[in-house]
Amino acid sequence: MKILMVSIPTLHFFRWADQLKYAGHEVFWFDITGMSAPVEKLNWVEQKVNWKLKYNYPGRIFLKKRFPKVYNFIQKFNEKNTASEFENYLNKVKPDVVHSFAIYLSCAPILEVMTKYNQKWIYSSWGSDLYYFQNKSQYLNDIKRVLPRINYLFTDCNRDYIIAKKHGFSGDFLGVFPGGGGFNLQHVKSFCLPIEKRKTILIKGFQGRSGRAITVLKAINNLQKQLQAYKIIVFGAPNEVFQFVQNSALKDWENLEVLGRINHEKVLEIMGEALVYVGNSNSDGMPNTLLEAIIMGAFPIQSNPGNATSELITHNKNGLLINNCENEVEIEALITSVLRNTDLLEEAYQFNQNNLKPNLDREVIKRKVLEKYASIGKQ
Known part of the structure; x- marks a missing residue:
C-alpha cells in the first residue's frame, strides 16, 4: 500500500512513521512546513x-531575525502555495491513503485538495488538537470543515474520539494509540532504578499556552524542609521558568536543577531515576511524558484536562490527578501526601509495571497499528 503522510517534522511523527519501516508499504512524507531539510531518521x-x-535569497535568516515585518512582507511573494504543491505531489505519488497529523497543521491547509479528490484520508489527533482548539472560533471552523471529510481516525485518548464525533466525524475509528507509537522497553530497562533507590522528583518545565510548570514551582516553594532529602529536576524549561526561579527563593535551593530542552534519551534516563513525576497543563491529550513516567517507574502526578489522563490513571491507585492546574495549594498537598505514603508509591509502581507498561511496548503497539493500516488497504 502507498501511504502519503502529511506532518510537520517532529519527534512524535518520526516515531510513529518508524512503525511502518519494513512493513511492506511504500511510505511518502509531505513536510507541510516546506522548510525542513531531508530527515536522516526517515x-x-x-x-x-x-x-x-521560491528563492532562498542571501541574508534571508538575518532579515527574518532582525526585521521580521519586512521578512513577512517579502514572504507573501516568495512562498509557494501549500495546497498547489500538495496537489502536485499527490498526483505524482497516487497514494492509496493520505495520513495527516493534527487538524490545524496538516489537514486544514490541504482540505480543498482532499475535497477535490476521492482519496482515503486518515487523521491523527495530537494532544490539544481538538480539546483546546475547539474553543477557538477560527480553529473550530476548520475542525467542523475537516472532520466530515475524514475517513479514518486515530486518537491518543478516548476523549478526542467523542469530541471528533461531536464536530462531524462519522468515519471509521481506528483506536487509541500513543501519538509517537510505543516504547522500546528492552532498551530503557537499564535506566530504571529500583524504587527504594529513587530520590528524585521530576517536574515537566513547560510553560506557555498550555504548560503550567510555574504553578508546580510555587507549590514546592513551600516545601523546602520536606524536600531536602530529594533531588528536584525541572526539564524542558523555557526562559520564563528560569526567570521565575531566579526571582524566587528557589534560586537558593542546592537540590534544585533546572534544565532547558533535553533529548528524548535523557528524558528517559532521568525518568528512570525519579520517584515522583509531576506534569501540569491546562490542555493535553494523553501526555507522552506521562506514558514515559509509567514505563520508567516514576509515580505520576498529572493534570487531567477533559478527563483524558483519568482514562489511564485512577486517583490514589496508580497515580494522583491534579483537578485544577492553576491551584498550587492543591499540588502542594498532592506532593506532600504521596511522599508520606510509601504504600501508595509501592502499590502504584507494581500496578503500572505489571498492568500498563506491557501494553506500551513498541512491538505490541506497532503490531496493532499495522493491523489498522492493513484493514484500510482491504477496503
Missing part, C-alpha cells in the same frame, strides 16, 4: 521537503 521514506521558498 531515510527509508521518500520525502517532499524544502519546497516552500
Whole structure:
C-alpha cells in the first residue's frame, strides 16, 4: 500500500512513521512546513521537503531575525502555495491513503485538495488538537470543515474520539494509540532504578499556552524542609521558568536543577531515576511524558484536562490527578501526601509495571497499528 503522510517534522511523527519501516508499504512524507531539510531518521521514506521558498535569497535568516515585518512582507511573494504543491505531489505519488497529523497543521491547509479528490484520508489527533482548539472560533471552523471529510481516525485518548464525533466525524475509528507509537522497553530497562533507590522528583518545565510548570514551582516553594532529602529536576524549561526561579527563593535551593530542552534519551534516563513525576497543563491529550513516567517507574502526578489522563490513571491507585492546574495549594498537598505514603508509591509502581507498561511496548503497539493500516488497504 502507498501511504502519503502529511506532518510537520517532529519527534512524535518520526516515531510513529518508524512503525511502518519494513512493513511492506511504500511510505511518502509531505513536510507541510516546506522548510525542513531531508530527515536522516526517515531515510527509508521518500520525502517532499524544502519546497516552500521560491528563492532562498542571501541574508534571508538575518532579515527574518532582525526585521521580521519586512521578512513577512517579502514572504507573501516568495512562498509557494501549500495546497498547489500538495496537489502536485499527490498526483505524482497516487497514494492509496493520505495520513495527516493534527487538524490545524496538516489537514486544514490541504482540505480543498482532499475535497477535490476521492482519496482515503486518515487523521491523527495530537494532544490539544481538538480539546483546546475547539474553543477557538477560527480553529473550530476548520475542525467542523475537516472532520466530515475524514475517513479514518486515530486518537491518543478516548476523549478526542467523542469530541471528533461531536464536530462531524462519522468515519471509521481506528483506536487509541500513543501519538509517537510505543516504547522500546528492552532498551530503557537499564535506566530504571529500583524504587527504594529513587530520590528524585521530576517536574515537566513547560510553560506557555498550555504548560503550567510555574504553578508546580510555587507549590514546592513551600516545601523546602520536606524536600531536602530529594533531588528536584525541572526539564524542558523555557526562559520564563528560569526567570521565575531566579526571582524566587528557589534560586537558593542546592537540590534544585533546572534544565532547558533535553533529548528524548535523557528524558528517559532521568525518568528512570525519579520517584515522583509531576506534569501540569491546562490542555493535553494523553501526555507522552506521562506514558514515559509509567514505563520508567516514576509515580505520576498529572493534570487531567477533559478527563483524558483519568482514562489511564485512577486517583490514589496508580497515580494522583491534579483537578485544577492553576491551584498550587492543591499540588502542594498532592506532593506532600504521596511522599508520606510509601504504600501508595509501592502499590502504584507494581500496578503500572505489571498492568500498563506491557501494553506500551513498541512491538505490541506497532503490531496493532499495522493491523489498522492493513484493514484500510482491504477496503
